[in-house]
Amino acid sequence: MSQYTARAHTNIALLKYWGKTDTNLIIPTTTSISLTLNEFYTDTTVWFDEQLTADDITLNNVSLQGRGYEKVTRFMDLVRDRANQHQFVHVHSINHVPTAAGLASSASAFAALAGAASAAAGLSLEPADLSRLARRGSGSASRSIFGGFAQWDRGHDDQTSVAHALTETVDWPIQLLTLIVNDQPKKIDSRGGMQNARANSPFYQQWVDMANAQVPAMQAAINNHDLVALGTLAEANALQMHAQNMVANPPFTYLTDVSWLIIETVKALRATGIPVYATMDAGPNVKLISQPADTEKIMVALRKVLPEIQVTVATPGPGIQIVQGDRI
Ligand code: DP6
Numbered sequence: 001m002s003q004y005t006a007r008a009h010t011n012i013a014l015l016k017y018w019g020k021t022d023t024n025l026i027i028p029t030t031t032s033i034s035l036t037l038n039e040f041y042t043d044t045t046v047w048f049d050e051q052l053t054a055d056d057i058t059l060n061n062v063s064l065q066g067r068g069y070e071k072v073t074r075f076m077d078l079v080r081d082r083a084n085q086h087q088f089v090h091v092h093s094i095n096h097v098p099t100a101a102g103l104a105s106s107a108s109a110f111a112a113l114a115g116a117a118s119a120a121a122g123l124s125l126e127p128a129d130l131s132r133l134a135r136r137g138s139g140s141a142s143r144s145i146f147g148g149f150a151q152w153d154r155g156h157d158d159q160t161s162v163a164h165a166l167t168e169t170v171d172w173p174i175q176l177l178t179l180i181v182n183d184q185p186k187k188i189d190s191r192g193g194m195q196n197a198r199a200n201s202p203f204y205q206q207w208v209d210m211a212n213a214q215v216p217a218m219q220a221a222i223n224n225h226d227l228v229a230l231g232t233l234a235e236a237n238a239l240q241m242h243a244q245n246m247v248a249n250p251p252f253t254y255l256t257d258v259s260w261l262i263i264e265t266v267k268a269l270r271a272t273g274i275p276v277y278a279t280m281d282a283g284p285n286v287k288l289i290s291q292p293a294d295t296e297k298i299m300v301a302l303r304k305v306l307p308e309i310q311v312t313v314a315t316p317g318p319g320i321q322i323v324q325g326d327r328i
Pocket of ligand 1: 012015018026032139140281282
């Protein structure tokens with residue numbers, strides 16, 4: 001049986017996915033738009049083995065147990081059914097993303113798994129089909145099949161809920177500064193958090209309507225290479241998403257004092273004419289959409305309030321790569 005390795009990069013949503021209409025198929029309530037990042041990725045190697053009596057799954061060379069193991073096994077069952085291949089499998093993943101810290105490690109993880117597992121099972125899937133498959137593991141993974149800017153159309157069923165590339169090659173200056181506020185695993189995962197918001201926020205339907213209505217403006221900002229329009233909309237969308245959590249009953253939030261301090265610092269930087277915008281996912285980390293020429297000025301301002309802050313610079317990254325044989 002052939003061994004395949006896939007490398008998929010994570011992505012940051014500029015317009016967020018925050019809720020499902022179908023939790024089994026993972027059909028979202030909103031269309032989302034993302035930027036794939038070069039810095040953070042997962043390498044996953046898969047091979048079927050008739051000698052195995054159970055799936056062998058490792059993450060960063062440690063055997064995976066519990067919920068994580070079940071998620072991967074259930075995902076592998078989808079691939080096995082589709083390929084009519086019923087052997088157990090080795091899945092070895094190395095994550096170059098701080099796991100569960102609001103950096104959507106599940107996006108690169110399930111995109112890489114979809115790529116390597118489908119190839120190892122002998123399925124030869126087009127990018128759109130790979131995106132549909134990755135979506136079943138984790139919604140945001142549907143977008144990580146593609147490089148650059150990608151859009152996941154919410155759709156209404158397995159076929160129509162799929163991502164596509166908007167611009168795979170990004171040839172204008174946009175970057176993401178990732179500020180690590182807290183790299184400990186978050187307490188409420190995104191799956192639970194979005195379910196809470198959908199079930200318990202009185203404004204949830206307004207979020208859905210508003211976020212879906214933002215799609216054309218985000219597409220235009222991308223087409224026009226308009227960092228100001230893109231950043232303004234991305235920051236508004238992120239705050240609107242987090243607002244759903246804060247007004248839920250019971251309320252919850254991923255954001256900490258440090259997150260808010262960064263958001264305020266970003267606002268002050270903008271008041272001095274620097275185009276920099278904050279976006280946050282299911283964790284306290286804040287990501288800053290900005291242009292490379294301003295990195296130094298942004299860092300100086302951040303270090304004034306948070307001298308110890310860790311920063312990674314990420315630029316637009318490529319789509320999934322699959323190779324046969326050894327690991328990438
Ligand atoms: C806040 O894709 O991790 O990062 O589909 O339940 O696995 P599941 O959720 P996941 O949610 C990501 C939520 C987000 C926004 C986004 O990436 O669009």
